[in-house]
Amino acid sequence: MSAPVSAPRYAIGIDLGTTHCALSYVDVTASDGEKVVQQVLSVPQLTGPGAVEARPLLPSFLYLPHESELAPGDLGLPWTSGQDFAAGEFARTRGAATPIRLVASAKSWLCHPGVDRRAAILPAEAPAEVARISPLTASIRYLSHLREAWNSAHPDAPFDAQDVTVTIPASFDPAARELTAEAARAAGYTGITLLEEPQAALYSWIEHSAGQWRKDVKKGDIILVVDVGGGTTDLSLIAVLEREGQLELHRVAVGDHILLGGDNMDLALAYGVARKLAGQGTQLDPWQTRALAHACRGAKETLLSDASVDAVPVVVPSRGSKLIGGSIRTEVTRDELTRSLLDGFFPEVAVSDAPVTRARGALTQLGLPYAQDAAITRHLGAFLSRQRGATSELEGFATQASGDASFLHPTAVLFNGGVLKSGLIADRLLGLVNIWLAAENAAPARLLGGTDLDLAVARGAAYYGYVRRGRGVRIRGGTAQAYYVAVESAMPAIPGMEPPIQALCVAPFGMEEGTEAELPAQEFGLVVGEPVRFRFFGSSVRRQDQVGTLLDFWAPDELQELEEIEASLPAEGRRAGEIVAVRLHARITETGTLELEALPVGGVDRWKVEFDVRGQA
Numbered sequence: 001m002s003a004p005v006s007a008p009r010y011a012i013g014i015d016l017g018t019t020h021c022a023l024s025y026v027d028v029t030a031s032d033g034e035k036v037v038q039q040v041l042s043v044p045q046l047t048g049p050g051a052v053e054a055r056p057l058l059p060s061f062l063y064l065p066h067e068s069e070l071a072p073g074d075l076g077l078p079w080t081s082g083q084d085f086a087a088g089e090f091a092r093t094r095g096a097a098t099p100i101r102l103v104a105s106a107k108s109w110l111c112h113p114g115v116d117r118r119a120a121i122l123p124a125e126a127p128a129e130v131a132r133i134s135p136l137t138a139s140i141r142y143l144s145h146l147r148e149a150w151n152s153a154h155p156d157a158p159f160d161a162q163d164v165t166v167t168i169p170a171s172f173d174p175a176a177r178e179l180t181a182e183a184a185r186a187a188g189y190t191g192i193t194l195l196e197e198p199q200a201a202l203y204s205w206i207e208h209s210a211g212q213w214r215k216d217v218k219k220g221d222i223i224l225v226v227d228v229g230g231g232t233t234d235l236s237l238i239a240v241l242e243r244e245g246q247l248e249l250h251r252v253a254v255g256d257h258i259l260l261g262g263d264n265m266d267l268a269l270a271y272g273v274a275r276k277l278a279g280q281g282t283q284l285d286p287w288q289t290r291a292l293a294h295a296c297r298g299a300k301e302t303l304l305s306d307a308s309v310d311a312v313p314v315v316v317p318s319r320g321s322k323l324i325g326g327s328i329r330t331e332v333t334r335d336e337l338t339r340s341l342l343d344g345f346f347p348e349v350a351v352s353d354a355p356v357t358r359a360r361g362a363l364t365q366l367g368l369p370y371a372q373d374a375a376i377t378r379h380l381g382a383f384l385s386r387q388r389g390a391t392s393e394l395e396g397f398a399t400q401a402s403g404d405a406s407f408l409h410p411t412a413v414l415f416n417g418g419v420l421k422s423g424l425i426a427d428r429l430l431g432l433v434n435i436w437l438a439a440e441n442a443a444p445a446r447l448l449g450g451t452d453l454d455l456a457v458a459r460g461a462a463y464y465g466y467v468r469r470g471r472g473v474r475i476r477g478g479t480a481q482a483y484y485v486a487v488e489s490a491m492p493a494i495p496g497m498e499p500p501i502q503a504l505c506v507a508p509f510g511m512e513e514g515t516e517a518e519l520p521a522q523e524f525g526l527v528v529g530e531p532v533r534f535r536f537f538g539s540s541v542r543r544q545d546q547v548g549t550l551l552d553f554w555a556p557d558e559l560q561e562l563e564e565i566e567a568s569l570p571a572e573g574r575r576a577g578e579i580v581a582v583r584l585h586a587r588i589t590e591t592g593t594l595e596l597e598a599l600p601v602g603g604v605d606r607w608k609v610e611f612d613v614r615g616q617a
Contacts, residue, residue, distance in 0.1 A: 008163040010154075011469075013200070013461025014146055015167050016139065016180065018107045019230030019262055019297075019418070020057040022458035023146050025162075026466045034211040034472060038462060040455055043149045045088030049074035055089065057454060058145060060230070062103035062138055063091035064123075064131060079148040087145050096294035097317045099287070100126045104294075105263055106138035108231040108368050110183075111169070111176035113563050125290070136183055143187035160190045163468075165461040169232050170196035170480055171257035173538070174594050175563050193468070198225035198236035199251060199475050200460030201416035204451050206473055207463040213473075214247055216448060217412060220396055223249075224410035224445065226380065226429060228417040230262040233376050235383045237408065238475060239391055249473065252394070253387040253408075254480035254540055256560075258379055260345075260371040262297070262419055268340050268374070269296035273314070273330060282328055284316065292316050299332035304422045310334050338424060345374055346428045351381040351407050351436040377432055384408050384436075386541060386557070393543065405440055414448040421453050482545050483507040483586075483594050484559065486535035487524060503537050503559060505549040506586040507594055516587045520548040525579040526598045526607065529571030536562040536594075547586070569607045582607075 011026040023041040030037040042054035049070055063086040065075075075086055086094065095102025103122045110117055112135075120132040143166075150159045166189075168180050177194055184192045202225060206213045217223065221240040227233070235255030241248045270293035274284050284292065292314065299312035316328040355373035373379070384407040391397035391408065413430055420426050426447075434444040452459070467474050484503040504524075507517060537559040545551075551559075574580065582598040589595060598607045 008161055009157055010162045011462050011465025012150070012159070012162050012164045013167070013195075013458045013463070013465060014143070014164065015197075015200075015455075015458035015461065016107065016142060017060055017230060017457070018105055018232065020059050020454070021142050021146060022057055022455055023150065024455065024458040024462040026462045028163075028466055028469065028471075031466060031471070034207075036207055036463060036466060036472075038207065038459060040458065041146075041150060041153060043088070043146065044078055044152065045145070046075065046077070046086050046090035047088075047093075048090055050076070051090075052077060053089075058088045058142065058149075059092045060104070060106065060142055061091040061095055062087050062106075062133070062141060063095045063098075064101045064103065064133070065094075066101070077148070078152050085141070087141055092294070092298075096291060096298070099123070099290040099294055101130055102294065103133060103138050105231055105368065106135045106142075108259060108263070109135035110139055110179055111172055111257065112368060113173075113175065114369060117179060136179060136186075139180065139183035140186045143184055143189065147188055160188070163193075163465045164189055164191070165193045165195050165465045167195050167197045167200050167457050167461050169227075169229075169257065170198050170234050170236050170254040171232065172196075173257070173562055174483075193465070195461050195464050196234075196236070196251075196254070196480070197229070197457050198227050198234050198254075198416065199238075200457045200464065201225060201227060201451070202238060202249070202414060202460065202475060203463045203467070204456040204460030205414055205448055207459065208451050217247070219247065221411045222252075222391065222397075222408065223412045223414055223448065224384075224433070225414045225416065226420070227415075228261055228376060228419040230418070231259065233258040233260045233371075233379060235380060237387060237390060237410070239394055239397060241394065241396065249475040250394070251475055251480070253383075253390045255379070255383045256540075258371050258376075259369055260374065260376060260379070261417070262300070264370060264374055265341055265345060265419065266293045266297040266300060268344055269293075269300060269332060269337065272336055272340050273332060276336075277316075277328065277330060284328075288316050288328075296332055300337060301418065303332070303334055303337050304418065307423070341419075341422070341425060342428055345376050346425055346432075347375050347377055348428075348432055348435075349375065349377050349381060351385060351439075353378050354382055355379055377429070380429075380433075381407070381436070384410070390541075390543070405442075407436065407440075409437055409440070409442045410445045411443065412448050413445050416451075416453055416456055418454055479507060479509065479511045479513075479588060481538035481540050482509040482542050484537040484539070484551070485584075485596060486537070487550070501535070503551040503554065504584075505545045505547060505551075506584060506596055507588055508546050509539070509543045511588050513588050516585065517547045519584045519586070521583065522548060522550075523581050523583060523601055524598075526569070526582045526600075527577060527579055528569045528574055528607070529576030529578060531568045533564050534596075535564045538562050 009029050013024045015022045027037040040056050043058045044052050044054045047053045075083055117135045120134050122132055147159045217240050219242040223238040225236040237253040239250045239252050274289055295314040299314055302312045311331045311333045313331045318327055355378045357372050387408045415426055430447055484505050486501040487504050488501050489499045539559045581601045585597040587595045
């Protein structure tokens with residue numbers, strides 16, 4: 001008989017971030033209840049040519065050097081000597097001087113449906129002679145680095161034998177979720193669970209409280225989680241309920257995918273410094289401006305993390321052969337940082353002020369689809385206004401959704417993300433929310449603090465792995481959206497008019513991962529043997545729709561169209577173009593992606609449809 005497989009000793013949490021990655025872990029065997037034994041892995045990484053240091057954060061940057069740029073062995077790590085790229089701190093610092101060889105913001109590109117995320121497109125502005133890689137490959141390399149770092153530090157507890165959770169933005173669509181899971185599989189992860197970053201941040205706060213969280217929140221509380229990371233702003237609402245005498249946490253709303261974060265702030269700082277230099281008679285070209293943006297990232301992080309520093313020097317490399325002698329030296333001051341970030345990204349606005357949109361130019365460069373309005377506070381106001389009725393069906397919350405309230409009133413706020421380490425920014429956000437609340441005669445929201453904003457997501461993910469074994473407090477919520485598939489109406493051909501569509505709910509809001517839903521006995525026609533397209537929709541506001549709900553009409557802000565799938569389903573012995581009567585069956589996988597199966601009436605075949613993870617080029 002084979003020996004029984006032992007349960008994993010460690011619950012590992014990985015923050016696959018836009019600007020940095022981190023790995024935390026809980027020793028399950030040494031933990032008991034809410035007394036958790038948890039640590040953060042110091043990740044060995046290159047800090048210079050041939051220099052390796054272990055640090056708690058692995059910057060999410062890859063540097064692709066020229067073949068003659070470094071000496072043999074300069075890129076070696078404790079577990080390999082043969083790689084031709086650098087990841088982490090050395091990549092970030094080296095790439096600041098040579099941005100055409102620096103891969104940054106791979107996570108933002110991974111969720112960009114407008115490009116082929118498997119194609120070699122990064123660095124996005126690299127000339128033809130620079131070899132490029134795909135956003136998927138970059139993600140694989142970060143995840144592989146963390147796996148190798150773990151195995152190097154824990155040879156007696158192989159990574160593949162542990163319980164691993166990887167975090168993603170709450171607003172990631174099914175395609176980006178599945179791509180993240182694919183990257184993990186390609187990096188050698190034998191099985192993972194995906195967890196939304198705002199939930200991970202709240203898990204970290206719960207773990208850090210050592211059981212005191214029940215005194216800090218109470219039944220009826222609505223916790224607003226604001227996560228401003230390197231590439232995205234994530235907004236979530238979590239309600240505190242009481243069931244059978246125990247407090248429970250339920251995620252009730254998630255904001256839209258807002259590509260707005262630290263990357264935008266780095267660019268804003270860079271353009272501000274460039275204007276200052278221009279006023280002094282020094283004009284930067286586009287290449288130098290990109291290099292300046294990377295230098296401003298480091299200056300921003302230093303100023304946000306150390307209140308005693310008033311200015312950070314930055315160096316803009318020359319385009320000439322004398323890289324050092326021709327460099328332009330300047331600095332980023334705390335006043336410049338405050339003006340750029342507070343006034344530009346966190347202005348004082350009314351809760352009713354909608355994000356600003358403008359008419360786009362007909363032609364644009366192919367790049368990341370950043371939010372048009374940089375004001376995070378306007379996006380926050382729009383989110384709370386849109387979710388005004390999010391708790392109306394929860395026991396004990398009906399009164400909060402009634403009356404004259406124009407937005408959902410949070411009672412507590414939890415911050416996450418390196419940007420919010422700044423006391424000025426955190427105070428501005430909390431103060432503005434409380435101004436909005438006071439205007440509607442609501443009590444002020446209190447701040448839930450005490451966690452390390454750089455490491456909270458990784459720590460919360462590890463704690464979640466521990467919680468999944470029934471050892472702690474679990475946040476309930478399921479899917480952040482209801483999902484629908486388009487059903488085309490059968491009608492005679494009319495010139496210039498496409499057949500109208502209905503939206504069939506195949507997965508309701510809050511459907512738990514790993515569960516299935518068989519639709520009612522509705523039959524639909526499925527076209528097989530020829531190219532067809534499946535259109536999918538998502539809704540974060542229609543919470544009442546159940547599996548099988550068929551919508552004939554919906555308001556523009558109720559349903560958002562997701563990526564469509566173009567496919568040719570096998571005919572299975574039928575004629576090409578034949579319409580087969582089917583019933584539908586939906587499943588939410590453990591990684592949070594949607595699978596839709598079509599089962600022919602009276603037959604044994606089945607066709608499985610998944611969200612296209614390749615995107616549209």
